[in-house]
Amino acid sequence: MNLDWLTPADRLKTLPPYVFARLDELKVNARRQGLDLIDLGMGNPDGATPQPVVDAAIAAIQDPANHGYPPFEGTASFRRTITNWYQRRYGVKLDPEAEALPLLGSKEGLTHLALAYVNPGDLVLVPSPAYPAHFRGPLIAGAEIYDVMLKPDNGWVIDFATIPEAIAQRAKILYFNYPSNPTAATAPREFFEEAVAFARHYEILLVHDLCYAELAFDGYQPTSLLEIPGAMDIGVEFHTLSKTYNMAGWRVGFVVGNRQVVQGLRTLKTNLDYGIFRALQTAAETALQLPDVYLHEVQARYRTRRDFLIQGLGELGWTVPKPQATMYLWVSCPPGIGSTDFAFSVLEQTGVVVTPGNAFGKGGEGYVRISLIADCDRLGEALSRFKQAGITYHAGDALVSGLRSKG
Ligand SMILES: *Cc1c(COP(=O)(O)O)cnc(C)c1O
Numbered sequence: 521m522n523l524d525w526l527t528p529a530d531r532l533k534t535l536p537p538y539v540f541a542r543l544d545e546l547k548v549n550a551r552r553q554g555l556d557l558i559d560l561g562m563g564n565p566d567g568a569t570p571q572p573v574v575d576a577a578i579a580a581i582q583d584p585a586n587h588g589y590p591p592f593e594g595t596a597s598f599r600r601t602i603t604n605w606y607q608r609r610y611g612v613k614l615d616p617e618a619e620a621l622p623l624l625g626s627k628e629g630l631t632h633l634a635l636a637y638v639n640p641g642d643l644v645l646v647p648s649p650a651y652p653a654h655f656r657g658p659l660i661a662g663a664e665i666y667d668v669m670l671k672p673d674n675g676w677v678i679d680f681a682t683i684p685e686a687i688a689q690r691a692k693i694l695y696f697n698y699p700s701n702p703t704a705a706t707a708p709r710e711f712f713e714e715a716v717a718f719a720r721h722y723e724i725l726l727v728h729d730l731c732y733a734e735l736a737f738d739g740y741q742p743t744s745l746l747e748i749p750g751a752m753d754i755g756v757e758f759h760t761l762s763k764t765y766n767m768a769g770w771r772v773g774f775v776v777g778n779r780q781v782v783q784g785l786r787t788l789k790t791n792l793d794y795g796i797f798r799a800l801q802t803a804a805e806t807a808l809q810l811p812d813v814y815l816h817e818v819q820a821r822y823r824t825r826r827d828f829l830i831q832g833l834g835e836l837g838w839t840v841p842k843p844q845a846t847m848y849l850w851v852s853c854p855p856g857i858g859s860t861d862f863a864f865s866v867l868e869q870t871g872v873v874v875t876p877g878n879a880f881g882k883g884g885e886g887y888v889r890i891s892l893i894a895d896c897d898r899l900g901e902a903l904s905r906f907k908q909a910g911i912t913y914h915a916g917d918a919l920v921s922g923l924r925s926k927g
Pocket of ligand 1: 563624627628700701761763768771772773
């Protein structure tokens with residue numbers, strides 16, 4: 521039977537192609553050729569979930585009381601643990617009944633928030649580059665996206681002065697994320713104050729993704745949007761357990777902030793899912809209550825890798841700014857080569873996977889993102905392959921034309 525009539529809905533057609541799909545194809549080819557891949561492409565932490573969290577999950581799974589449908593809005597106990605954590609970390613007092621909502625990972629919530637708050641044709645402000653869910657969610661909801669272009673000269677921080685008055689007037693939501701994936705940039709507290717003033721003036725909902733709340737180094741403490749006076753009136757903040765606690769596969773995150781917005785998302789989700797398996801909520805509570813020494817270990821692991829890779833790339837001619845947070849390095853491509861060509865060539869020549877910056881929007885062109893998700897031995901192996909293949913920043917025209925001719 522001819523199934524040409526069976527086409528997906530228009531909302532799928534608005535999505536830009538996933539650069540990751542092409543990258544996956546190349547990875548499969550490389551593996552087939554017997555290349556030992558070093559995959560620094562994904563934001564998938566390589567460590568194990570802390571043992572106390574695993575133990576709590578095992579015990580909770582043994583209890584039949586946890587086997588039924590969980591409450592839509594998450595267990596009261598997990599919501600209280602979330603709001604206690606906020607009080608402890610940021611000194612922000614939240615109502616566990618109305619201002620906190622557990623999520624099936626923060627990506628789920630970030631995307632569904634757009635479905636709950638965007639009408640087709642609404643204008644949504646999204647930085648470029650950005651974490652893909654920040655623009656793909658609104659696109660699915662039928663939004664028109666305005667790219668707020670980020671620049672290296674002001675540290676990849678949003679410059680509100682570049683947003684035209686007519687755009688600000690029309691905008692309904694601003695998604696943003698500091699410490700940032702993919703740029704690894706951090707923003708000062710004054711930036712958050714500016715964001716709140718901007719959003720209150722133009723009546724824009726602020727959606728802040730604080731995914732890297734705890735992966736910060738050298739004494740730097742990321743700012744919570746909700747610490748800023750007036751933010752609760754116009755903002756929500758998303759968190760995940762995926763990165764801090766090596767729990768990416770468990771699918772647990774949460775949103776906190778303005779109660780009307782949290783309730784709107786909850787209403788939508790009541791129609792879509794049944795929330796998180798209770799046993800996982802118990803495990804997540806254990807994670808949020810781990811002693812700080814655990815955090816210090818995770819931070820030290822990424823900091824060591826960061827310093828090692830920056831040093832090694834430096835020997836190959838790259839000047840990479842030292843990020844104060846996240847698990848990424850944001851590295852400029854050699855002059856004269858686009859980010860897709862560069863990432864694909866690096867993969868073909870060395871078996872090292874890095875993500876082309878334009879996967880995060882056109883503002884990421886000219887850069888690649890390297891995830892610090894391998895130990896220093898493997899990172900050292902990646903560096904020596906770069907050296908052998910002549911992949912250096914100052915290699916000049918010979919390298920660039922060499923890469924180009926490989927397509
Ligand atoms: C990894 C990541 C997420 C996804 O988190 P999940 O809770 O695993 O869905 C969300 N936002 C940013 C910026 C990320 O880097």
